[in-house]
Amino acid sequence: MIKSLIKDSDFITSPEVPGPTKEEIRCLVMCKSHPRKGDIVVDVGCGSGGLTLGFAQRVNKVYAIDQNPQAVDITRKNLIKHDLHHKVELIENDALSSIKDLENFDIMMIGGSGGDIKQIIELGSKKLNKNGRIIITAILLETKVESIQKLKELGFDVEIVDINISRGKIIDRGTMMYAQNPISVIYTI
């Protein structure tokens, strides 16, 4: 069943916490990661829960990790608001300390890594079920390069898509396009 995406404006936000990942990017992540009903997903760096909620609508179970207690709090509030809290276990810790204690999973989503992207990919790849996927949203060039290098080194087939979105805003004389921050989505196939 195709689930609709929650609108950006329907998320509770906080100035202290990044996210939610923009709707158009969440749309691409949900499409490229091929979530299935029975899947277990780990969302590393859940921020405001933008991607956590998207996965929670589609799969069996999500582990949402963030080292920022405020991010965990906002994600919890968003999960409750959208009645998805029963699907998600929130973990307030850094990625490297938490991933190793998790059960194996089908999708590892990485939306924040704090410079540990290579180690996070390496650790997560050991916990991936057969046919598991890794998907990364990256704003820094370094994260993009390091992710691709590490995924290739581990033998994954990798694709990267750059998204440059402009949203139309209707003003007096017509419609003006407003550019959003460009972002790359890196994913295994």
Ligand code: SAH
């Ligand atoms: N995808 C999220 C936004 C992610 S923002 C959304 O849609 O709302 C990135 C988040 O990653 C931040 O909240 C930051 O605290 C977290 N983060 C960065 N490095 C981390 C690490 N090593 N371990 C856990 N969380 C991390």
